[in-house]
Amino acid sequence: MTTSFSSPETISFFLLLLLLCSHHVNSHLYEQEHSVLLRLNHFWHNQPPLHHWRSSNASHCTWPEVQCTNNSVTALLFPSYNLNGTFPPFICDLKNLTFIDLQYNFITGGFPTTLYNCSNLNYLDLSQNYFVGSIPDDIDRLSRLQFLNLGANNFSGDIPTAVSRLSELRYLHLFMNQFNGTYPSEIGNLSNLEELLLAYNSNLLPAELPPSFAQLKKLTFLWMAKSNVNGEIPEWIGNLTALERLDLSKNHLIGEIPSSLFTLKNLSIVYLYKNNLSGKIPQRIDSKKITEYDLSENNLTGRIPADIGELQELTALLLCLNQLSGEIPESIGRLPLLTDVRLFSNNLNGTLPPDFGRNSILESFQVSSNKLTGNLPEHLCSGGKLKGVIAYDNNLSGELPESLGSCDSLFIIDVHKNNFSGKIPVGLWTSLNLTLVMMNDNSFMDELPRRISKNLARLQIGNNKFSGKIPSELSSFWNLTEFEASNNRLTGRIPEELTALSKMNKLLLDGNQLTGELPWNIISWKSLHSLKLSRNHLSGKIPNEFCNLPSLNDLDLSENRLSGTIPIELGNLNLNFLNLSSNFLSGKIPPAFGNEIYARSFLNNPGLCLNLDGCSLRTQNLRKISSQHLALIVCLGVIISIFFVVSALYIIKIYTKTGIKADVEWKFTSFQRLNFSEGNLLSGLSENNVIGSGGSGKVYRIPVNNLGDMVAVKRIWNSRKSDHKLEKEFMAEVEILSLIRHNNIIKLLCCVSCESTRLLVYEYMEKQSLDKWLHNKNSLPRIAGSDAVHGVALNWPMRFQIAVGVAQGLCYMHHECSPPVIHRDLKSSNILLDSDFNAKIADFGLAKMLVKQGEPASVSAVAGSFGYMAPEYAQIPRINEKIDVFSFGVILLELVTGKEALTGNEDSSLAMWAWEFIKQGKAIVEALDEDVKETHYLDEMCSVFKLGLICTSSAPTSRPSMNQALQILVRSRTMAPQNHGDQKV
Template sequence: MAEELNNARLSMATLHLLLLLFIRFVPAMAGDVDLLVSFKNSLPNPSLLSSWNPNQGPCSFQGVVCKGGHVSSLTLQGIALSPDFRSVSNLLSIQTLETLTLRSVNLTGDISAPTKCSDQLTGLDLSSNNLHGSVSDALSFATSCSSLQSLNLSSNSIGVYPLKKGAPLPPVFPLKSLDLSYNKMESTGDLQWVLSGLGILQTLDLSANKIAGSIPEIANCTSLEYFDLSSNLFAGTVPAGTFSNCFSLTYLNLSSNHFTGNAPPDLASCTRLNTLSLSYNNFSGEIPILSLTSMSNLKLLELGFNNFSGSLSGSISKLTSLEILDLSSNGFSGPIPASLCTNGASSLKELYLQNNYFTGSIPDSLSNCAELVSLDLSLNELSGSIPGTLGTLSNLKDLIMWQNYLDGDIPAELSSLKSLENLILDYNGLTGMMPDLGNCTGLNWISLASNRLTGSIPAWIGKLESLAILKLGNNSFTGPIPAELGDCKSLVWLDLNGNLLNGSIPPELAKQSGKVAVSLLTAKRYVYLRNDENSQCHGKGSLLEFGGIRSDDLTRMPSKRLCNFTRVYMGNTQYTFNNNGSMIFLDLSYNQLDGHIPKELGMLYYLMILNLGHNLLSGLIPSEMGRLAHVAVLDLSHNQLEGPIPASFSAMSLSEIDLSNNRLNGSIPELGSLATFPKYVYENNSGLCGFPLPPCNSNDDPSGNGSHQHSHHEASLAGSVALGLLFSLFCIFGLVIIAIESRKRQKKKEESNAAGDFYFDSRTQSATISNWKLSGTNALSINLATFDKPLQKLTFADLLEATNGFHNDSLIGSGGFGDVYKAQLKDGKIVAIKKLIHISGQGDREFTAEMETIGKIKHRNLVPLLGYCKVGEERLLVYDYMKYGSLEDVLHDQKKTGMKLSWPARRKIAVGAARGLAFLHHNCIPHIIHRDMKSSNVLLDEHLEARVSDFGMARMMSAMDTHLSVSTLAGTPGYVPPEYYQSFRCTTKGDVYSYGVVLLELLTGRQPTDSADFGEDNNLVGWVKQHSKLKITDVFDQEMLKEDPSLELELLEHLKIACACLDDRPSRRPTMLKVMAMFKEIQAGSTVDSKGSSCPPGASMDGGFMTGMTTLKEGKEEN
């Protein structure tokens, strides 16, 4: 009975306790719900948090984690909630909250101290938003949360304020981790003041800002473990004592700044370092090997892209934990230490010594680095043979040693490297036969060009299903091209030029066409060097793996002087196809190949460069080759080809062609671009005719019928002969008289006009001028574009007078094609005269044909060509003068122009430029590709109407000159679409990309390549991509938004158009007609549809990435 009574009392006590807990718990739960729901209701679109139902407990809310029935953690990321910073105070007031993450939610406002903060809050992540304020504001905020240990404000708009004189020392902040990377700090300002209060700080990340000046003082941060100052503008030497007290430091990154002098002298104190990166600076002198060897835990040492010099000490082998050693692009010399890999215990996985001055042989002891994955010794002065012991490195993927003085055979032991992916040994003196690497089934890139290899090309290569690049050019290989190469399922680059190969071209090379998938080489760093072919330098150029090498140091290559690499294309490998690709580069030139050109080559749809020149090929050119829609460079010269040029070639969009030195006959097709090339590309084909060669004789008997009528009488025949002789004498006599009179007139003409002919569109001149002249050269057919009247003839002396002898005072601009002068003609008309750079090898007829073509193009949004002049080597073009100059100057140099463009003016310019480009693409026959669309080629008339200029210029320069830089051929840095760096072929979709950059300029007010804003490896497009994770409106020109905040939605709609134009995949970009239709949608008040194609920096109305753009209905834009 007593026991039952005790149990009853215990039950009553338990019930009482539970009741008390419930009384406390329910209000707490209700309070959490109220605060959460209050935050939800403050959002512009509360439905984005639909699971936050006030009638349910908070533990079921999206992103909420509870502990003991209370809210302990809240994580919301990647949702465009667009809250204001003040509303965050509701969340911080949750008493039991320990961690709060609001990453990439479009959080806006100025950072400030909350009215209340949970005493239990230890971690706060507000990264990838659009918060403003200063570092001191952020730390004041942190102070109000007394238990806060980790604060992440990366990827916002936090700046620094100038430190006020006499400011008191800051309080000691409890923070252990502070991340302010990817913000807008431009100077140390109050940063140093704040750091002095962070005595227990363990992690400090200030990377990817624009902080200039000297390195901040961190001597008091004795607990600091992680310190990142990379990608800033710090300069000068690192003061002694900076790291003397950093005993706890494990990670130090000072890369991508402007530091000079010796490496930090007190690094020896940092004995716990496991990561040290000083790369991409201007450090010099010898590396502090004694300081480094004290770091027994060091795993990564990056010193690349500096000016370090001297020999590499063998003491570096004491770093037994080292996994990555990068000394690339410095001035190291002497031998590679044999002790670098002293024993099998070495942990080294990646060794990058490329672009230095190392000499001597490659140490056999490198094979002791059993874990080695990547070995790059390129662009050094190493000699001797390749050690066969490297074949024991079972994990080796990259063996790269191009441009050295290596000789001997390629070791047969390399066949044991089953993990090998890249074997790149170009530009050495290697001899012997190619070893059997059939067991290396993972090979992606085999490059053995420019050596002394002999023997036949082995058939086992066809078994390498992952092989994407095969370069064996400029060797002494003999025998036929193995048909088995057609079995390589990933092959996109085949270069066999400059060998002794014979036999026919195997049609099997096209076997995989339409099946090639995206290669494993995607994003591999490369450089493609276009060379000027000569007797010592064959082929269309060289593709090199280019990681860790400065572009300026290409001049060190002996072949650079020999081959005169005048065009340098750099980038990362990427392909414009998915699983339907084909070969993109095929060079079989300078061999002894015979037989016919296989018609199957016409199946290589993605082929961009095809060189079969300097062989013994015969027969007809297959008409199927006209299907090669992507080919930009075609060379069939110096063969024995016969018959006509196929009419199907008219559909090809060629930048270069060479059919010279064959046995071709017939007329050069008039359609397409074939008639726009200079005559030397067709020379030494005795049967070819038509522009640019002499015209075909239409009176010739095409049947070749040479039969005679024998029914004439002898008397009639004799009479005909006599009459013919008499008529001939009469003609000769008449021609002599005409020649004398013509010479008199010519002499008089030369005395009065000493400098040549000038042709001018008469519509711009006074009717009183009566000296007119027609040009007799027929140009390409241009729809709706003909000269209404003949051209006015002026003298070169008139132009000299109008420009004051082309004096600098008349110079108003310079560009890739020449200088532009402002000139006033005798009748008072103001014009702009472009004085072209000298074009080697250009004939008068070619220039005239191009000018006649361009001159016929008239549109209200194009700058019309009024006239042109040929005087010796000089070429002058005359255009309408545009009052306000270029968009580039007006937009980016307001001090020069004194103008500030409003949004309506910018919108008008955007639409006008689009209209002009659309006309070139869709209303001209053949379509005209601009090739260099940029803001400096958008001129503004007196009504601020956009006029696109320099259209057709890049095409003319490309056709007439083979010595131009890539900037002339493929556009201007910042505007060049990514596919140009691998295709060497310009397209209308490339123009669309460049237009997208111009539209971004109008929206952001920023230049496309402002390294101060975007960093060394980025540009405007990349910068907008980064900010798409934040509030996307942060990219807009803030001056416009200050004047009219209501513009935000309209600017977002225009940003969608820019994003669609900037899609990495050309096929997904809209045409310019579609762009015009999208502008009309905005003007009609509807939003631009954004479904369908992925767009790199796409913006949606929620501030995140736009997933695409729908296919809009094609429409015709009125002209």
């Protein structure tokens, strides 16, 4: 019997056989992929995000990090998973993989060439990791790539021309790396490219934009900020017809802005700030689809083109910080979508277009520092979303628009230095969100409101014509921190209710017509640091309660009618400025004010004297000198002569011990209340008291009284070779430390100087410097009652406390000082510890104040210490806060590893060792200091190690700010997972 192959039975048999074979193949593929994923889980050391990966799970295709097509793995997604170690070399065993996303992790090593085995890969994101080395010259073997993101790593060398042979590439992101060659012009051959992101590669060789880029007809986003682009913006930029976003900011571009830029029909955002562009803005702007127009911070001149008023889709107009002149075209005020106007810091004149805000919903309006006249537009807040009106430093006049009185969205109004007059719109004071009001230097003629916004923090109305009494209702404005109403026409008493404002740190009421006595119930003014009540008609005594204001450092009560004595306890305050002159005060000046800093604080008070004997002599009417008086004077003369002889012998003794000349003239400047004199200091400058030395001199520990109080004195000698340098160091330290106040910064008590010697006198830190506790424990003295004594390491909680203290001090210097302070020589020997092991940053001899916020300052020579010095600072002596961040990172690595910052020479630093350590894929726990390594602290220590790595990144842009570093540090204590000491980076 013959069976037909075409019979239904035979066909069914073969279909069943094929199905069984297919099932077997799919089952084998599933098992193989499942096995690879479990290996991957083990390779990444069972991080918490992967705990749900179990072999017993029904299907790995249900895991959120895995995507499957036809039950086969095609995508792996691990963004921000805190993955450590190197790249898995077996990942391409997942044969159908097309999509890999590993951004925002801690993966190290070179570019993973094992990816070449992923023949179907079209999406690769390795950004925000720690890859190093060069991009391989054969990267075009990934021929199907459409998306490549290697941004924010540490890739170096050239950008290979092989990138241009990835013909299907649509997105190329190489921003924030360490490339030090040029960008290849062959990139222009990528005809499908839509995004080209090369920004923040500041080590690239200076070059102009390659003409071949004109071929990128599909390009929608070109980001090359701070990439060393020079020359002019080429006219061919108009050939990029699909371009929507262009950012060439922070480069070295020169010349005029080409008119072709504004023929691009799809252009929505243009950033060209911080270049050296000049010339005028093109008068003819054909693109009507521009939504954001940013040409700020250039050298643009001429007028604002009227054609900008035709950009009907414009939402933001940013032309600030240029040299534009002429009037603002009225048509701009009629743009229907405009929300953000920034025209400040130009030379614009004329009146503001009256239609601003009438047809659009404005959110920000900034026109300060121009030469504008006339009124503010009436309809600025018609849309109800205006957050700020900043129009200071102009010639604007008239009254404020009434519409601002119903603008509940308003956060800030700053119109100081204008010619405004009249009354303030009633509702403005009570605007729900109002936080800052700055109206000083105008001619407003109003009374102070009885109700203001509960959120108001700063009220500045000085140099106006406000009149009437200060309302007692101000006591309910508990958020007020600054109240400045100097030089107005205020009358009446200072209401006692004002003293209830516990957040007040500045109260300026000088130059008014206030009467009555000073308020005495001021217990709530714990934050007050500046109080100026001069040039009023205040009377009565200075209340003793003023002596209990712990933060007060600026007190001016001059030109009033105050009487009585000065409370002696007033000398307990740390006053940097005191003026009690031109009153009717009498009695003795407190001894604490007997130094040079207060020399002009008591003028024109006829009843005041430095001592009681002087007071009695001055108040007597001596018509003649009796023989008894004459005998007394002779006796006094003999006593004085004996005193001078003894003093001379004393000084000679000092010179014998210290080498200080006897006839030297010393200048003593105090910054705090002191209980010692320069004599106490000079007598203690002996070799027996030396506790340290450095390049500029020795440091002494000197007892200054019989109470056992100690001070640390840094002595700086001048010599012919280095006197200019040391003078600069001395002045830098005095200038900075006399101004800043923070618990984690060493306190400068006074300075003493003469022609040949400078003495800086600090509070004494009992536990000495951090480096001794970490690296030279045997040199430490035994300290009674301490948990960390001779020969014993600081435990981890102490080290963590020190790290937080240093971070807090640097945050204050970088983010709260104005201008910010850069230390430039931060190291563990400059971290001093008080009796409770609280850290204090010291030795500001190399510090430098930035001239302008956010703007790096040049220095004449590199300064700092090897091992702590940021690599870019050693190459180019330009400074910003990131060089301190690098040094802070080294200190973190010292704390967590116990190793020294430099182990022999400048080429073997701790930072370099740490980076090499993690490149080798080792567990962080192996790097931790054995003296303090305990199981329950391992994760916290590993987190601090990682932060040390981030802070010592070779690229300054990859380092966090100190605010960010402090937040990460604090979070590492409260959020670090427990007992995972096998972490790798």
